[in-house]
Amino acid sequence: MNNPQLDSDGRLRHLLSIEGLPKKILNQILDTAESFVGIAEREVKKVPLLRGKTVCNLFFENSTRTRTTFEIAAKRLSADVISLNVNTSSQSKGETILDTVDNLIAMHADMFVVRHSQSGAAHFIAKHVPNHIHVINAGDGRHSHPTQGLLDMFTIRKYKPDLHNLRVAIVGDVLHSRVARSEIHALTTLGVPEVRVIAPKTLLPAQVEKLGVHVFHDMKAGLKDVDVVMMLRLQNERMNGAMLPSAQEYFKTYGLTQEKLNLAKPDAIVLHPGPMNRGVEIDSSVADGNQSVILPQVTYGIAVRMAVMAILAGGG
Amino acid sequence: MKIHIKNGRVIDPKNKIDSNMDIFIAAGKILALGQPPIGFIANQTIDASNLIVCPGLVDLSARLREPGYEYKATLVSELQAAVAGGVTSLACPPDTDPVLDEPGLVEMLKHRAKQLNLAHVYPLGALTRQLQGQVLSEMGELREAGCVGFSQANIAITDTQVLWRAMEYAATFGFTLFLHAEEPFLAKDGVAHDGEIASRLGLKGIPSAAEALALASILRIAKETGARIHISRLSTAEGVQMIRDAKKQNPNISCDVSANQLHLTEHDIGYFDSNCHLKPPLRTQRDKEALSAGLKDGTIDAICSDHTPVDDDAKLAPFAEAEIGATGLELLLALTLKWAQQEKVDLLKAISLVSQASAQILGVPAGNLSRNSDADICIFDAAEYWEISPGALKSQGKNSPFNGLEIAGKVKTTLVHGQVVYQFS
Numbered sequence: 001m002n003n004p005q006l007d008s009d010g011r012l013r014h015l016l017s018i019e020g021l022p023k024k025i026l027n028q029i030l031d032t033a034e035s036f037v038g039i040a041e042r043e044v045k046k047v048p049l050l051r052g053k054t055v056c057n058l059f060f061e062n063s064t065r066t067r068t069t070f071e072i073a074a075k076r077l078s079a080d081v082i083s084l085n086v087n088t089s090s091q092s093k094g095e096t097i098l099d100t101v102d103n104l105i106a107m108h109a110d111m112f113v114v115r116h117s118q119s120g121a122a123h124f125i126a127k128h129v130p131n132h133i134h135v136i137n138a139g140d141g142r143h144s145h146p147t148q149g150l151l152d153m154f155t156i157r158k159y160k161p162d163l164h165n166l167r168v169a170i171v172g173d174v175l176h177s178r179v180a181r182s183e184i185h186a187l188t189t190l191g192v193p194e195v196r197v198i199a200p201k202t203l204l205p206a207q208v209e210k211l212g213v214h215v216f217h218d219m220k221a222g223l224k225d226v227d228v229v230m231m232l233r234l235q236n237e238r239m240n241g242a243m244l245p246s247a248q249e250y251f252k253t254y255g256l257t258q259e260k261l262n263l264a265k266p267d268a269i270v271l272h273p274g275p276m277n278r279g280v281e282i283d284s285s286v287a288d289g290n291q292s293v294i295l296p297q298v299t300y301g302i303a304v305r306m307a308v309m310a311i312l313a314g315g316g
Numbered sequence: 317m318k319i320h321i322k323n324g325r326v327i328d329p330k331n332k333i334d335s336n337m338d339i340f341i342a343a344g345k346i347l348a349l350g351q352p353p354i355g356f357i358a359n360q361t362i363d364a365s366n367l368i369v370c371p372g373l374v375d376l377s378a379r380l381r382e383p384g385y386e387y388k389a390t391l392v393s394e395l396q397a398a399v400a401g402g403v404t405s406l407a408c409p410p411d412t413d414p415v416l417d418e419p420g421l422v423e424m425l426k427h428r429a430k431q432l433n434l435a436h437v438y439p440l441g442a443l444t445r446q447l448q449g450q451v452l453s454e455m456g457e458l459r460e461a462g463c464v465g466f467s468q469a470n471i472a473i474t475d476t477q478v479l480w481r482a483m484e485y486a487a488t489f490g491f492t493l494f495l496h497a498e499e500p501f502l503a504k505d506g507v508a509h510d511g512e513i514a515s516r517l518g519l520k521g522i523p524s525a526a527e528a529l530a531l532a533s534i535l536r537i538a539k540e541t542g543a544r545i546h547i548s549r550l551s552t553a554e555g556v557q558m559i560r561d562a563k564k565q566n567p568n569i570s571c572d573v574s575a576n577q578l579h580l581t582e583h584d585i586g587y588f589d590s591n592c593h594l595k596p597p598l599r600t601q602r603d604k605e606a607l608s609a610g611l612k613d614g615t616i617d618a619i620c621s622d623h624t625p626v627d628d629d630a631k632l633a634p635f636a637e638a639e640i641g642a643t644g645l646e647l648l649l650a651l652t653l654k655w656a657q658q659e660k661v662d663l664l665k666a667i668s669l670v671s672q673a674s675a676q677i678l679g680v681p682a683g684n685l686s687r688n689s690d691a692d693i694c695i696f697d698a699a700e701y702w703e704i705s706p707g708a709l710k711s712q713g714k715n716s717p718f719n720g721l722e723i724a725g726k727v728k729t730t731l732v733h734g735q736v737v738y739q740f741s
Contacts, residue, residue, distance in 0.1 A: 004587055019516065098632055118634035119518035120588030127587075128632075140634070142518030178518060205515035206523070 149182025324364025372404025384413025625713020
């Protein structure tokens with residue numbers, strides 16, 4: 001079974017998940033992103049690395065933020081960008097995913113940025129595209145959201161450069177979260193020695209410890225002495241039902257308040273992939289507080305996505 | 317038509333035969349083994365030198381997709397696949413469209429299969445109308461129309477009162493129920509074993525407990541009602557132990573395992589290989605070993621192919637959206653031989669698991685080479701390797717998790733009713 005993300009020379013061919021990527025490639029992306037951070041501050045926010053290339057944002061699931069950041073990233077690299085919300089067009093007419101992809105290939109798309117509600121959708125598309133086309137997973141079901149994982153690593157590295165001496169806690173709905181899976185693999189691959197997950201049992205996948213994390217159900221114990229707190233979004237549909245009794249009870253036990261955050265190291269930073277549910281998983285005072293790096297995450301997200309596209313296009 | 321099969325190694329589990337001998341066939345029946353009957357002059361002689369001659373295989377679960385899903389497979393394509401795989405009798409589950417809950421449909425299916433003159437088709441009738449788990453089907457009528465047992469296919473009866481009544485009614489007439497043990501609420505939307513791999517891939521899991529819970533209900537009600545129960549496609553170590561314990565007290569229990577489960581685990585899903593989207597899901601190495609041990613010690617009675625041809629388009633989707641199933645009729649023999657070789661099980665036992673044992677469960681006259689029995693025979697080369705690939709399969713369903721595998725065991729000739737219905741060329 002060949003790694004579908006790498007070509008025969010071990011270079012990145014698609015970005016589908018963090019799992020399965022060597023540390024060297026993760027660092028290559030992060031280092032390349034460093035050089036793109038400054039571009040946004042220039043008068044002309046563009047470099048010509050993807051000039052003449054067509055990047056196609058193929059969103060089978062709604063997203064504003066992720067799609068926008070990918071669009072900006074591609075445009076800053078001078079690519080032509082097409083964004084399609086497929087769930088509102090072809091799919092409702094019965095067209096299959098591959099039909100949609102084939103049509104765009106016929107229009108000479110060079111790169112696909114794919115989001116889909118099913119785990120494995122990006123792998124599926126990557127398996128069927130011709131060799132010269134690259135696929136970037138912008139989120140597939142519960143499986144993976146690699147650029148989010150990478151931008152989180154980029155952010156952590158900015159504030160805590162020595163990854164080998166960090167204690168990181170991921171808090172919330174790990175079960176349904178592609179972000180959590182990407183973060184876990186990124187952290188463990190980059191050598192973070194202690195990764196914790198904090199959640200009630202209903203929001204943890206089976207045998208989660210096999211992903212290389214320590215499991216905590218008590219938030220206070222889990223946050224003790226950590227350097228980084230990575231919050232996860234709690235989807236509305238999980239809040240009332242068999243997973244959780246109510247949003248109020250969730251906030252009480254697993255919502256991040258300043259009081260709970262004080263158990264972490266004094267200089268601990270707080271991340272959140274957005275969009276936030278203020279008062280459900282995170283208190284506004286923490287989200288807007290001085291330990292929060294949530295907005296820098298968004299800024300760095302563009303640089304990281306530029307780096308991924310540039311490397312895939314051969315310009316990294 | 318008189319046929320002489322000469323120089324073959326005859327393996328007939330029922331009669332405990334494993335030796336080189338000739339077989340003489342006349343008027344569709346096995347006339348003699350060993351010495352020719354006086355005055356026997358063959359119209360046709362089949363040279364089985366270096367080949368194994370065994371009863372035609374009996375498959376406990378093969379979907380033929382007719383009526384209703386002819387774009388996936390047809391009776392013709394799948395019965396040709398059956399005989400190409402040495403399978404001469406098969407039971408088909410009732411989840412066709414329309415569902416096999418009407419005697420007329422069963423008669424039609426039997427009639428069409430008979431006209432084709434390939435493998436024998438033994439339908440399993442729907443246990444409840446429309447498989448909805450509410451109203452019992454007309455089991456007596458369906459039996460008369462040719463059903464050998466009753467099944468819910470993959471659809472569970474959630475109402476235990478209905479399950480109880482169904483078993484009571486079936487027990488009244490001595491019918492066998494073929495049940496797949498999966499608790500539907502725990503399994504809801506699940507597509508893979510609820511364990512490490514599903515967690516990594518972000519796939520919704522089906523816990524092992526789903527099988528154990530369903531089994532607990534079925535076994536308990538079976539004990540209470542005295543119904544004859546066959547558990548189809550067991551998948552967990554715990555399930556094997558539950559059957560082992562139940563069999564000590566209740567002789568009316570039998571069960572099978574799919575050949576897929578004997579060779580594959582959750583790890584084979586790899587990078588979302590939709591050919592591994594199966595029901596029950598592929599489970600862990602430990603489960604696989606327990607299933608194997610269960611087969612060896614007789615807890616599990618037989619191996620089925622769980623043949624489920626799926627059209628290519630239905631598999632061209634992300635894992636969870638890809639349709640469940642894999643082709644299997646033409647792989648049953650080779651996968652059984654491979655299992656036997658790995659587990660050091662002798663051929664007599666291995667072949668029994670896909671012929672005599674299955675025939676006994678179905679209560680059909682097949683799966684042996686006794687004198688005067690129907691000459692349904694499979695002749696194969698146990699040493700010849702072939703590659704499993706879409707092009708090598710007659711089935712219209714080309715999807716297999718084993719695609720690309722080189723495997724030993726090639727069917728050369730298949731006879732049904734003393735007629736050659738398949739000849740490898």
